[in-house]
Amino acid sequence: MPRVKVSVIVPVYNTGKYVDECAPSLLGQSLPADEYEVIYVDDGSTDDTLARLEKLAAGHRHVQVHTQPNSGWPGGPRNRGMRHAKGEYVQFVDHDDMLGPEALERLYDHATRNRADVVIGKMSSTMVRPRRLFRHTLDSCTIENEELMQSMSPHKMFRRAFVEEHGLLFPEGPWIMEDLAFVTAAYLKAERISVLADYPCYYWMKRDDGGNNTRHRFNPRHGFWPNLRTVIGQIKGGTEPSDDVDGLQNRLLHRLYHVEVLSRAREPEILREDPAEQRRRFETAREVALEEFPAAVRRGLPAVSGLRAELLEGGDFDGASAFAEHIRAVNVRSELGTPHWQDGRLVADLTVELLRGDSEPVVLTERDGTWWLDPELLTGVPGAEDGWEVRDPFRMAYAEIVVKDRDREDWWYPEGDLEVRLRPLGDGRSGLSASGRLHLDPQRLAGGQPVGRGVYDVWAFVNLLGVDRMVRVIGQGAPGAPAAGPALVGGRLALPYRTAGVGQLTLDVDQRLRRLGPDTADAAAANSARGERTLPLPYVAAGPGTPASVKVTVSGLKTTAEVAPDADGPTALLRLPARLKLPDGRHPVTLPKADAPVAYAVIRGGALLRLEGPAYEAGAGRRILDAVADNRQVRRVRRRLPGRPG
Incomplete structure (x- = not known):
């Protein structure tokens, strides 16, 4: 067994x-x-x-x-x-x-x-x-x-x-x-x-009845504070104390201090809960902070968290509330360059930075070689009138790109790092931002494996100065419009677009919500190419792999075509069935939700003779040959014409 x-x-x-x-x-x-x-x-x-x-x-x-x-x-x-x-x-x-x-x-x-x-x-x-x-x-x-x-x-x-x-x-x-x-x-x-x-x-x-909502975790009546002291004791008993802010014990205690203790002094809790109840929590958190956590834990906090800890341990509830109001208004701006396909990956430059509630960058000011926290964040905060020193602007700072699988609620980390840096703004002021390059590879995004059919939204997470935020990555251009040309990657169509409303960069894989059509219409209208049963689709980046199926309409006849990689270049080829039940002539080929033809199919005797781009203009001699295309002798001459693919 x-x-x-x-x-x-x-x-x-x-x-x-x-x-x-x-x-x-x-x-x-x-x-x-x-x-x-x-x-x-x-x-x-x-x-x-x-x-x-x-x-x-x-x-x-x-x-x-x-x-x-x-x-x-x-x-x-x-x-x-x-x-x-x-x-x-x-x-x-x-x-x-x-x-x-x-x-x-x-x-x-x-x-x-x-x-x-x-x-x-x-x-x-x-x-x-x-x-x-x-x-x-x-x-x-x-x-x-x-x-x-x-x-x-x-x-x-x-x-x-x-x-x-x-x-x-x-x-x-x-x-x-x-x-x-x-x-x-x-x-x-x-x-x-x-x-x-x-x-x-x-x-x-999250349950639809809210039964497992983590908001219910904090309940002092069930021994929250004594239990927290027990867990703190476990860490202290299993590690060596140290005055080094990066000592193991202090790094482990940081999580408990930040999540379980400092939450009582920061938004949203301090601004959401009943003030009388929250003052009691605040005072108990202060006792635990002073009695259980070494000073090195607080010294190792980034600037904003460090000021919160100072206000908490000093018993300044009103100051902590005023500071929380300022920080609650802080958000993140993302600046995305023009996305484009490169080696099968959607690539774009990205910069993210913190903004105050007035939409101005959160700044650090430099005086005598020392950095100080943005004075606008300290307005009305007792004890911070002279400023708050930022010992290390990069303490615990990081930023990263994350991609959400909208259908499955999975989060993935694409290639590309965001580097945190100080950006000079003049007059001794600098903003803290993170920048780098996004590399979105549909063939490797899911833990090194291809993603499934679905919709993938691009986000950035930042933790700067102790302020953490998730932000939608938004690019320039009209919401709902394509963000870049479509790509055939690994036998699947990947369609980058900006969502309706906010314009978030999103990738549709295998036509989950989007359809290949409007994304190629403008480029296809200028296509002057002429092929046999295949035609290059402009601005469709092709990667190695098998063809993908697409629905097309040929003069009212709905059929299935293929988009296949072009072995001779970074484009894809449109391939129609060899036989189509249509009268002789030149028939427009349209993709779903697109009015302009992506190609024209030349039909003779129910067979596809060739495909032509919308802008293709055949010479008079060739039009005559097409008219008698069923004549064997004409076909032999036609094959010898210059420019005829061999």
Whole structure:
């Protein structure tokens, strides 16, 4: 009997219909059913959840269901699931999430190949922004890679013997941040951690009833602050203290300080919540900051975060609120050069920069060799009247291009880096911006593999001075219009365009929403070429690969044509069927949603004689020959004409 490779553990409580939505992704794995098991642990549900689970188990031998009295949180059910697990690895899944069809097989193979204690699979989510951790697949790393702290949810694969050896358990009962406690302990103990970034393994999606919204995570009544102190203690107990801002302990604590503590002093929370309630949170966060975090953690923060920390630890709630108002208004401007195709990739220069609420760049001013934060951001902030020093403008600064698969909610990282730099603006002022070149390759975008048929929106993420923003990459030109000519790449048509409304750069692959037609009409109208059964399409960049099918209309007759790579140049060839049921003559060929012909088909006896560009003008002698084209002697003479393709 095959050994169980993976045990999937799913805690459930009053899940209802979400059981049926999640289950197909667990039962439809590429890993054979006798090589993994699905363990549901019901935490005392009071609705029909248990009945749904028992129906699943009755129809699938590798599904088991366990029940327990309600504990109030998923930690207990997960621990119980681990006690029943037989797999070499355990994978935690929440009842309202989904796995990619090949997730278990790929994660297990990656784990065993690298002898990993923990494997972090690429997550796709509608609730959090894309994580830099998933830019590249990593065979092996340790907690020294602090980017691991970007992924603290339990939705990972853990080697069961490793978990048992170190006695790793989730805190039980109503214990907020039970996932942080378990994952932090695992990271600190693991000798080898692997990251699988080239395949979307886990889909963490917002429920339509808001039941898994992360806004509900913060709840002081469930021990938020004591639990946070526990996790801080884990990090301190597993690492050495240091006065160096880049010491391991300080780098790991940065995540907890920034996300769990400093959130109480920044937008949107400090501006959204009831002021009386938020003041209480603010004061408690201040106590935790002063008592639990070394001074080096705050010293290592970028400029904006550093001022927030100063206001928090100084107890200045009003100052923190005023500063949050200024920062909330900060947005990002993207400047995109003219996109064009180069070697099968859509290429364009890109620059992004921070803007204040008045649409002017966020600036740094230089005085006596020292940089100071934009004074417009400090207006009305008590204690900052004399300015705020920016020790290192590039501290933790980065920017990157990300592409969203609109249909599947997957995020991918194209080739091309954005370099952060200071841009002189005159009068001792400089703006912090990031610039570089976008390389969008449909054949390699999905983790080095071709993307599927779909629509791909281009975004940029920036983190400058401690201000992070996602921004749509917008180019010049009319919204809804083509951003560049279409390309035939790898046998698929890629159509770059600007979305209606905002004009975001977007790539349609395999005509998911766009159609080859309007994108080629202007260029095709000027085409004066003449071919046999093929005709070059101007401005259609061709890459290696097989032809792509397109719908065309020839004088009212709808048929399927091909767009094929031209072996002699960076264009594509339009190829029509050899026979068409049309009368003799010259017939316009149009593409979908395009009025102007892309070509003319010359038909004789139901056969395609040749294709001509709209601007092609045949000489009088050739028109006579066409009229008698069915004469054998004429055809022999015609083949000898100058310019006739051999």
